[in-house]
Amino acid sequence: MHKGKKILIHSIAFSPDGVSTAYLYNDIAKGFKEKGYEVVVLTTTPHYNVVESELKKQPLKKRALGLFYESNFEGIKILHVPQKKFKSTILRLFGFVYWHIMAIILGLNEKNVLALLSPSPPLTIGFINLLIGKIKGAKVVYNVQEIYPDFLIEQGGLKSKILIKILKWLERYVYNKSDAVTTIDEIFYKTIVSRFDDKIKLHIIPNFVDTDLYKPLDNSTINLDPHIFPQNNDIKLMYAGNIGHAQDWEPMVQLAIYLKNEPFEFYVIGEGVMKSYVEDKVKENGLKNVHILPYQPRETMPQLLDYADLQFIFMSKEMEGHGFPSKVYTIMACGKPLLVCSGEKSPIVNFLKPIDCAALITTSRFEVKINEMVSFLRRQSKKSLQEMGKKGLEEVDKFYSKDVVVNKYVDLIDNLLD
Incomplete structure (x- = not known):
């Protein structure tokens, strides 16, 4: 057992949001709880795939006049920063910045956190965790689910040379300052390993499936x-x-x-x-x-x-x-x-x-x-x-x-x- 060990999981999506990253990290959070860890999750309000039936099962309660919300997922405390899928670029940018500021405040407010774990994207989540980890003296693990900024560049959505340079610097900074980085596949590993000063920090841990739910049926x-x-x-x-x-x-x-x-x-x-x-x-x-x-x-x-x-x-x-x-x-x-x-x-x-x-x-x-x-x-x-x-x-x-x-x-x- 790991009594007294507390982990903060920081993810852009988590239950009751209905997307694959949320399902993945729901199970990771439950796994740590089953192993005796105290788990707190820092995330957003559901905005990717809002499922009304899930919202009813896991209601969000307003905190600090709606600056953030709180819910309970199978005995795990979840802190939600409000987010919406705005059509306006300015509103999306404002929401993104607000999420990061509130994440720092809420993360620093959690006592006795010994470790932080978060998936990409976005890349900036790793930077926020490094900041929280530095102040709290906690270990930081960054999980590369998608390779940024490579994906944005190849998609053609990112053309600014200055922005590309900043994001590439940020990527290397997050990789090299984190205590450990995990990625999901051998090809991802080969793509990013040269970006590490200390290659021993990079580990392959694949994604997984809940075989209790997903199995052949009669x-x-x-x-x-x-x-x-x-x-x-x-x-x-x-x-x-x-x-x-x-x-x-x-x-x-x-x-x-x-x-x-x-x-x-x-x-x-x-x-x-x-x-x-x-x-x-x-x-x-x-x-x-x-x-x-x-x-x-x-x-x-x-x-x-x-x-x-x-x-x-x-x-x-x-x-x-x-x-x-x-x-x-x-x-x-x-x-x-x-x-x-x-x-x-x-x-x-x-x-x-x-x-x-x-x-x-x-x-x-x-x-x-x-x-x-x-x-x-x-x-x-x-x-x-x-x-x-x-x-x-x-x-x-x-x-x-x-x-x-x-x-x-x-x-x-x-x-x-x-």
């Missing part, structure tokens, strides 16, 4: 609306998650056009900035084989994954080298195979290649990409896809369950404190 436990999810012999391909710029949607549309008169159905489930684009393309091409549905509660995800024969993830060129979709683990944990489009040297391909639970399409030539996918799908049966999925399930059970990975975080913090 058909008798499936309770989906048969009008929306009919039981038939068609092969069903599914994407469930954020419908945004991190994915490339054109291959999915083209694939559906090629297969519109064959026994294949496509399901796109979620919300995001690219949803209207996908809807317009489906309407424009009269694609009756594509079904676009709203975000579904996390509890129904195992049933949705079980319903589909294959999950698809088509990474956008800008994102493929800098992000690793955590849904890969949940798909594997449910014993389902994947159809993935991404570059040969991207983290997702590097991870999946040796496991043999996914069809990996790595060419950048659009027509070749579509032809390879069509050819792969036409060769498959439900049985062959099930065999692929079993290989992913075996891998998750061995290396990527919640208990295995959370223990790595606990061991890392223990070693720093000892």
Whole structure:
């Protein structure tokens, strides 16, 4: 047990927000609590994926006339700094600065904090933690989930040479001043290790999946609306998650056009900035084989994954080298195979290649990409896809369950404190 040890987890998203980073850090926080740590979480008010049913389960109580809020997540104190998705750039910037100022005040107000842990993005969260850690004499661990500013530069959203120089300096500062830095994948490790003066600080700790929630289901436990999810012999391909710029949607549309008169159905489930684009393309091409549905509660995800024969993830060129979709683990944990489009040297391909639970399409030539996918799908049966999925399930059970990975975080913090 670790009685008397207190950790402050500082994350831009946490329960009751309904996004992958929140789910990941919910489980990390619970893992530290189960190991006897006192855990406090510093985060924002839900603004990524607000789920009303989750808000009712975890109500936010106003503190200091609404300067911040407090909630309770399974016995863990959560401090929320107000944030909204403003359309105005000035308001977004103001909200961002306000979050950082309040994070410093609330972080310094917490007594006896011995360690701080936070995920990127944003990069500035690491700087705030270093400030709090320095004043409180606490150890600081920074978790690289996405590589910034590389991602912003390659996406084309960041062109200012001065700003790029500042962010690159800030990145190196956070890496080198933190007591430890973790990243999720070997390719991420190779990308950033040269930016460290002391390379021993950098550790690989992968993300994980809650295998109590995500697991293969017996058909008798499936309770989906048969009008929306009919039981038939068609092969069903599914994407469930954020419908945004991190994915490339054109291959999915083209694939559906090629297969519109064959026994294949496509399901796109979620919300995001690219949803209207996908809807317009489906309407424009009269694609009756594509079904676009709203975000579904996390509890129904195992049933949705079980319903589909294959999950698809088509990474956008800008994102493929800098992000690793955590849904890969949940798909594997449910014993389902994947159809993935991404570059040969991207983290997702590097991870999946040796496991043999996914069809990996790595060419950048659009027509070749579509032809390879069509050819792969036409060769498959439900049985062959099930065999692929079993290989992913075996891998998750061995290396990527919640208990295995959370223990790595606990061991890392223990070693720093000892």
